[in-house]
Amino acid sequence: MDSIEHTPEPHRTETKVMPNFLHIRSGKKQCLAEMLGRVDKRRYYTLYLCSCYFDGDAARKLIAELQAFVRISGVKIYIDRRAAIEYGGDYLQEFCDSFDDFEVIINAVESSNLFHSKVYSLIAFDDDDRVSGSIVLGSANLTGAGLIRRGGNFECLLDSQDNEILEQHLSQLEKLKVLSPQKLNRFSRREEFSFKYALLQYGIFVHKWNDNLEQYLSIRYRLTENGKSRITDQSLEDAGFNIETATISKRYFKFDYVPDHLDNTENVLRNYGIETYLGHWLPYSVSESMFEADALNAFKEHLFSEIERQGDEIEIKIKRDYEYLLQKGLIEEPEVNPVDSFNGKINSLTSNELKLKRIYSRYELFYLPFDIQQKEDIIYLFDEMVNVAESRRRRNRAMRAFLESYAAFSLDRFDEALAEA
Structure with missing residues (x-):
């Protein structure tokens, strides 16, 4: 019998898509x-x-x-x-x-x-x-x-x-x-850290703000060695620059509108605030009582009107000063063009309700500044608030609600206790 030569079948491979x-x-x-x-x-x-x-x-x-x-x-x-x-x-x-x-x-x-x-x-x-x-x-x-x-x-x-x-x-x-x-909002005792974090999120932090709007919108330059040697030059001060050791700054935006701040701001903090090293912790549901809607809206309307009225002139002044300071070798070239920097501050201000409220009320309002991975900081802050609340002979409404919520391990109890106070 003649031998039969077998041709092996081609090897079948599964086509794979190579990862990116x-x-x-x-x-x-x-x-x-x-x-x-x-x-x-x-x-x-x-x-x-x-x-x-x-x-x-x-x-x-x-x-x-x-x-x-x-x-x-x-x-x-x-x-x-x-x-x-x-x-x-x-x-x-x-x-x-x-x-x-x-x-x-x-x-x-x-x-x-x-x-x-x-x-x-x-x-x-x-x-x-x-x-x-x-x-x-x-x-x-x-x-x-x-x-x-x-x-x-x-x-x-x-x-x-x-x-x-x-x-x-x-x-x-x-x-x-x-x-x-x-x-x-439902917690077991095994979830103590999550509960503490959640209860802190029920509030907002408040502290006195000492800066003003003109300072916030000022333009700052870092001086060169040549510039530092001329910080006693009267011409810079005459041009409106505030001179420091290594920098100079200038305020271009003028805003003389002084709103009628609420007289009850201190009362709100006294009745609802819990003191911490970050400032007063205030229940978020109460924080709006620091601001009267009509007065705040009137302030914003006046502010936006002034920004629009002064904007073009300010850009011209910033550009002129910037080109002069660079030409004279007095300042280092900044990463961001100062005109863009000013407009960026304006955009950040007008689109941020918290910043507007800060300018209006002279109080800084900010959310819990800790990331959830900063467990030690969160626990330290929470324990400090418990100690402050427990140490007061006369506890205000937020203190009582905070302690009752923690004892019951219930966020709903915080709302109930605050309403009952």
């Missing part, structure tokens, strides 16, 4: 969407967004970017509970309800440690529950600085379309202890 790795600063939202979009466009996918921090605008823009070329059947968002507390359950639920095309669910992850994941995935399910899709891991949080703003953080992104990785990802998400936005 990017280290980027701009266009992060578009890059993330493109990396996630390496999927079968004919299928419907659930979008999973896992991030320690959350920004509603950033999430909305990323979802819209993906909708342009991928079919989305639903969105599930996982964020750290303490980050969720900053926004509050009502805001998060309103965000979810604002989508009509598909269901959006926000899960607040409860853990003694920070939920610090940054994972984004599109996952489709077969009839037999097999999964496929794309996953991107990296350093970018679901925030403006992380994904949206130009010139934000440098971030790294790495993608994969490996089904086993997708299955592991889903399996681990299912093991997390999560809370809906409606349950954010």
Whole structure:
């Protein structure tokens, strides 16, 4: 029998899409969407967004970017509970309800440690529950600085379309202890740090502001060695510059409107404030009583009118002074053109309600300045407030509400006690 020569079958290899790795600063939202979009466009996918921090605008823009070329059947968002507390359950639920095309669910992850994941995935399910899709891991949080703003953080992104990785990802998400936005304010004793952080978020900090509007809008220059040698030159002072050791500054905006500040500001702090090293902690629901709406609106109207009236003339003066100082070699060239710097301050002022209230009332109002990772600072501040409240013979309304809320381990009790006082 003649021998038969067998031709071996060609070796079959499964085609794999090589992963991308990017280290980027701009266009992060578009890059993330493109990396996630390496999927079968004919299928419907659930979008999973896992991030320690959350920004509603950033999430909305990323979802819209993906909708342009991928079919989305639903969105599930996982964020750290303490980050969720900053926004509050009502805001998060309103965000979810604002989508009509598909269901959006926000899960607040409860853990003694920070939920610090940054994972984004599109996952489709077969009839037999097999999964496929794309996953991107990296350093970018679901925030403006992380994904949206130009010139934000440098971030790294790495993608994969490996089904086993997708299955592991889903399996681990299912093991997390999560809370809906409606349950954010319910705490067990094991969640003491989360409760303390949440109660601090119920207030805003207030302290006396000694600067004025003209000083805030002034333009400052760093002197060269030649400039420092001429700080005794009377001509600079005659030109309106305030001379210091290494810098000079000038106030260009003039504003002589003095609003009638509320006489009860001190009474509000006395009746509702708790003293801390940061200033008075004031229940957020009470802080609006520091400002009479009509008087504040009149102040803003006058301020905006003066900004518009003086704007062009101020730009001319700044440009003239800047060119003279540079030509004479008196100042170092700043990173930002001083005209742009002035306009940036104006834009920041007119778009920031807290800054406007500060200018109006002469009080600085600011939110809790600690990131949720600054656990020691948060606990120290909370304990200081407890000690201050407990040490007072005559506790004001906020002190009583604060202590009762902490004793009951209930944020709702704070609102109830404040209303009862």
